[in-house]
Amino acid sequence: DVKVTQSSRYLVKRTGEKVFLECVQDMDHENMFWYRQDPGLGLRLIYFSYDVKMKEKGDIPEGYSVSREKKERFSLILESASTNQTSMYLCASTGQGPYNEQFFGPGTRLTVL
């Protein structure tokens, strides 16, 4: 059974803290994605990675960075968390080729106080 896992389902942090969200996939997928999901706004792409150590900015990269040191792991970093980063964060992965669907993790609901 294919899987994308995320390190936490719920996370509460304080303003200014450095936050790490981790995502692991076991499907040997080349492509991995971080989205932010907010009511009425759908899924907005923060960053994606198409290979180890490769990354590309999505639509809303400001305030975020990412790391992909190993193929199966893609981390999202909030350098200095702010209250407007309170959201649901979804990780996804997909294989090469446009036919392939994205597989999603369960999400991390982050609250920044």
Place this chain on the structure above:
Amino acid sequence: AQTVTQSQPEMSVQEAETVTLSCTYDTSESDYYLFWYKQPPSRQMILVIRQEAYKQQNATENRFSVNFQKAAKSFSLKISDSQLGDAAMYFCAYRGNTGNQFYFGTGTSLTVIP
């Protein structure tokens, strides 16, 4: 960038009835892929159905089918014989034939009334 529009933020359907969720998209590409995803409350997002743009035949998966109108850039999802387990947020998504990015609509929240 491509845009995907879901104009129905919320929909409801009686159990056992049929409901259609709308999706339109904007693209200049001729070859691409379209997807419908389902996100049940507090559960993982999963694929419902996909459609290749070069295929004229509409995709079907059991009670789920699509009405793909390429010229109109429309991709609606029909759910037949609705069940309580169909209650979820549904997202329409687009992926071009080149590149790795997916583009999602804002979602439609479906309520199934017993």
